[in-house]
Amino acid sequence: MKSTEPACQYELKVAKDAMEVIQGKWRIPIIISLTYGNKRFGEIQRDIPEISPKMLSQELKALEENQLITRTLYDSMPITVEYALTPLGLSMKDLLVELRNWGKHFRKEIVGK
Amino acid sequence: MKSTEPACQYELKVAKDAMEVIQGKWRIPIIISLTYGNKRFGEIQRDIPEISPKMLSQELKALEENQLITRTLYDSMPITVEYALTPLGLSMKDLLVELRNWGKHFRKEIVGK
DNA sequence: CCGAATCCTGTTTGATACTG
DNA sequence: CAGTATCAAACAGGATTCGG
Numbered sequence: 001m002k003s004t005e006p007a008c009q010y011e012l013k014v015a016k017d018a019m020e021v022i023q024g025k026w027r028i029p030i031i032i033s034l035t036y037g038n039k040r041f042g043e044i045q046r047d048i049p050e051i052s053p054k055m056l057s058q059e060l061k062a063l064e065e066n067q068l069i070t071r072t073l074y075d076s077m078p079i080t081v082e083y084a085l086t087p088l089g090l091s092m093k094d095l096l097v098e099l100r101n102w103g104k105h106f107r108k109e110i111v112g113k
Numbered sequence: 114m115k116s117t118e119p120a121c122q123y124e125l126k127v128a129k130d131a132m133e134v135i136q137g138k139w140r141i142p143i144i145i146s147l148t149y150g151n152k153r154f155g156e157i158q159r160d161i162p163e164i165s166p167k168m169l170s171q172e173l174k175a176l177e178e179n180q181l182i183t184r185t186l187y188d189s190m191p192i193t194v195e196y197a198l199t200p201l202g203l204s205m206k207d208l209l210v211e212l213r214n215w216g217k218h219f220r221k222e223i224v225g226k
Numbered sequence: 227c228c229g230a231a232t233c234c235t236g237t238t239t240g241a242t243a244c245t246g
Numbered sequence: 247c248a249g250t251a252t253c254a255a256a257c258a259g260g261a262t263t264c265g266g
Contacts, residue, residue: 008149008160014216015141015209021219025239028132029125036121041248047121052240057249067223078247079246088222095211096128102208103127106134109201110180137258154228165260170229191227192266 018095021066026051026059028099031085031092034069038084068092131208134179139164139172141212144198144205147182151197181205 022028026048033039033047045056060083063069068089074080135141139161146152146160158169173196176182181202185195 005149008146011145011209011213012142012161014220015145015212016216017220018212018216019138019141023136023138025132025136028128032124032128033121036118048125052242053249054241054251055239058239081248088219091218092215095208095215096124098208098211099128099131100124102205103129103131105204106201107127107130139259166229167231167261168259171259194228 021068024059026055027063028096030056030059030063031068031089032096034083034085034089035093035096038082040080040082044083063089134181137172139168140176141209143169143172143176144181144202145209147196147198147202148206148209151195153193153195157196176202 022031029048029051030044033044036047039047041053041056041060044060045051045053048056060069060071064071067086070084070086072082072084074082135144142161142164143157146157149160152160154166154169154173157173158164158166161169173182173184177184180199183197183199185197187193187195
């Protein structure tokens with residue numbers, strides 16, 4: 001019996017939840033950037049130079065809605081905004097480690113061949 | 114010093130490699146299905162009922178090109194095709210475990226609230 | 227049974243310029 | 247500094263039909 005086992009169905013469901021959050025080209029890069037410290041808008045842009053301000057703004061908003069990051073406004077002059085991971089965002093650490101491990105492995109096996 | 118550290122840049126690069134492979138709505142589900150055993154086209158479809166034959170065919174091809182799965186043709190009557198994970202595909206196991214763990218955590222914290 | 231071919235739609239992403 | 251606005255392009259995904 002190898003099809004449609006309950007365990008498989010459950011794994012499919014939770015993996016789908018996870019993927020919906022990290023889908024897209026920019027969310028994982030943004031989260032990775034923030035694991036290296038709280039950052040301002042421009043600092044994230046320097047970590048990920050190819051991202052347009054529009055996409056950065058849009059994806060930050062989505063991550064905030066999913067409660068993975070916080071947005072803190074300091075109304076100094078000029079205005080500054082700081083983004084930081086929430087506990088939920090920090091809880092992605094192990095997943096990010098595995099993403100890094102596997103990405104490294106994949107690069108060794110395929111990309112860099 | 115918190116921006117654009119070498120470690121961050123390296124992590125961004127390998128994570129991007131990994132994400133390119135697992136991007137999209139269907140690749141992770143297909144791989145998960147195959148971790149429960151080698152399957153035929155129709156069997157994968159039964160695990161993932163929402164997928165159309167077109168998308169399944171297309172994504173299987175992409176996964177084969179990335180050497181994550183193999184496609185084996187048995188010319189019995191009628192013709193049957195079996196898909197299986199390669200060693201590289203199997204090496205995603207740890208990543209899938211973390212995806213499952215985090216998806217479960219996320220569902221508990223946010224989705225199912 | 228296992229797809230291929232075609233056509234079509236909506237979402238995602240991007241380039242560029244502009245604002246408080 | 248931290249974004250918005252606008253417009254266009256690219257792509258993912260779906261519906262349907264057909265073939266070996």
